[in-house]
């Protein structure tokens with residue numbers, strides 16, 4: 001039962017929830033961003049109000065299809081009613097959800113378990129068919145795990161603080177964090193807990209899922225090396241690489257997005273590393289850096305299906321055609337970016353997808369097109385087996 005079960009629903013907050021949901025469902029906006037904008041537009045909402053709105057909309061986006069079945073309709077008002085009922089809250093009399101009776105809703109909640117998986121697990125039909133055809137029997141466990149709420153994981157920045165030091169520093173600031181088995185730099189916060197923005201901004205720790213922390217170590221970087229992070233984004237893995245290189249060597253962080261790279265520079269300064277340089281991809285970048293690097297990380301754009309726990313809105317925006325377009329881009333990156341390596345260099349190809357066609361399947365196709373690469377090691381992080389986001393990474397040598 002939700003911690004909000006005994007709370008009376010305030011009209012302003014209910015309308016706030018409905019507004020967020022319309023932006024996400026009708027206009028295809030990104031849930032996290034809409035929540036942020038809504039909170040900024042309503043500065044008088046307290047911590048509890050924000051918690052209520054965030055929990056309501058996250059759960060409705062996650063369970064949209066199942067809730068529509070339970071509510072007997074998929075209007076935003078009906079979805080809210082079904083979710084509040086699930087949370088053990090009373091649906092206010094003034095909430096016009098045009099649904100059936102509460103008893104009918106409760107009956108349908110019980111019947112939900114016998115519905116087909118796509119309805120039960122609240123995913124589009126195309127995604128269920130794709131998951132089942134690529135993953136077979138384990139799809140059932142994976143999609144179920146991807147519907148759980150994810151805890152917050154931190155990566156301790158070893159350039160600035162030790163593991164014990166970080167645990168002590170967090171505790172002194174009221175944050176309890178535990179070590180994570182098999183993820184040497186990771187800490188996990190208790191369910192439902194976050195880290196205050198001010199602490200996250202100190203540079204001692206970065207918010208990063210434990211699954212994502214598997215990737216940088218696979219590149220086997222050493223202090224003094226030349227490394228290219230070819231799809232660096234805002235630098236989650238670049239910062240990890242810099243820490244593994246103990247602040248010695250050179251990392252060139254590349255991306256097509258200048259905005260993401262400027263965020264990366266801000267984070268790098270905060271993390272206390274000076275070995276990262278950023279480069280926006282241009283026509284001549286590949287030529288200028290050809291044969292330059294000891295290591296290349298291709299953290300490729302992907303469907304993102306391994307991160308559905310944290311961004312459930314993604315499943316309603318994605319389509320089979322969009323996933324295929326992403327696969328074509330992945331093939332292009334694999335055809336071109338290994339040219340950045342010196343002879344004897346190594347690259348890691350990584351995604352946050354659970355679909356083999358974006359992962360090992362891409363490397364099988366690469367092997368057919370180009371026989372120069374030798375597979376050294378690969379890791380698949382399964383959400384159901386690890387409790388982490390889903391990732392794939394493989395190291396290949398030239």
Ligand SMILES: C[S@@+](CC[C@H](N)C(=O)[O-])C[C@H]1O[C@@H](n2cnc3c(N)ncnc32)[C@H](O)[C@@H]1O
Pocket residue numbers: 230231232233234235236237238254255256257260281299300301302
């Ligand atoms: C999976 S995200 C990277 C996440 C990032 N490495 C991190 O750890 O935070 C993929 C990135 O690839 C970038 N991208 C898209 N097309 C690209 C291309 N053709 N070359 C390089 N990067 C590209 C996107 O802007 C996005 O930032």
